[in-house]
Amino acid sequence: MYRDFNARRMEAVLERMTEDVAWPNGWEGGYVYGREGVRDYWTRQWAVLDPQVEPVRIEPDEQGRWVVEVHQVVRGLAGEQAGQVIVDTMVRHVYRMRDGLIAGMEIEPSS
Template identity: 60%
Template sequence: MDKEIEILQAAYRNFNARNLDSVLALMTGDIEWPNGWEGGYVHGHEGVRDYWTRQWAVLDPKVKPLEIHRLEDGRFAVEVHQIVHDREGKLLADMQVRHIYRLRAGLIERMDIEEVTS
């Protein structure tokens, strides 16, 4: 298995376990991360930490990678089943999305979110 795929799988496992420091350890210090909740991007480890801490106080997202493959330009596409509940357990979203990753020196440098259309 590609080292990059192992890194991405570990990121999802740690995100779902809310092991923030372990996910951040897989990212470059200047990470660009999409703020799928409020819009735009957050930057750096502290930006991601603040974003996820605020998000997890209100939402309970779980993401399951379904397929990971390398794109021709070297980025990675991850087809993801995303389920989001509020803190009371009400289902807010159950959908498939595509996460596009750029890695640098064995760490996640940027992630983008694409909608999946049938």
Template identity: 55%
Template sequence: MADFDHRILFVTIYAAFNARAIDEVLVNMHPDVDWPNGWEGGWVKGHDAVRDYWTRQWNVVNPRVEPLRCETDVNGQIVVDVHQVVKDLSGTILADGMVQHVYQLEDGLIRRMEIREV
């Protein structure tokens, strides 16, 4: 898949995440996706675990992520530069900065995502 196609896919996925449209994001993930628990630490595996993680997270904090750049690295992973703003539920900013999300795809679906600090 070309980088252009990846950009379209990831812009759509990030918009769905920001809209809290979990099912619209999960449809783009492998059923056994490995997903980082960037909030509590560790990893979650599979659609149900990702749904539970995000639901719990959104009951406590309000993260918003905006993809700024999307490229394929030499290993075939998709690297997305992301501006991330996390607020508490009253609107106070808890974090505002850049991270990289690194994706591995399998059969056009997200198989794994890692968070890299930049």
């Protein structure tokens, strides 16, 4: 999934989500809902930002969620920020699954 996200193969990532997925809007804040909400969010985001996420560790937690420690680097694509690194950090992506698909994700600070 991360390879597809980094390559901007949006449909391949969306296919791994439930129709009613709850996805964090890490760019503007809040959440977007459903595959169409995620598609709209990523389309807007990818027009101005180039986020790249590389998983470092993947493991289940005690609540049955999947926790992925990722190295996140975000570069600007437009204006004065074009090509510049805006964010370079470690974060945790915490996934809730349903019927083998992603039903929700949260972004947490890395521990």
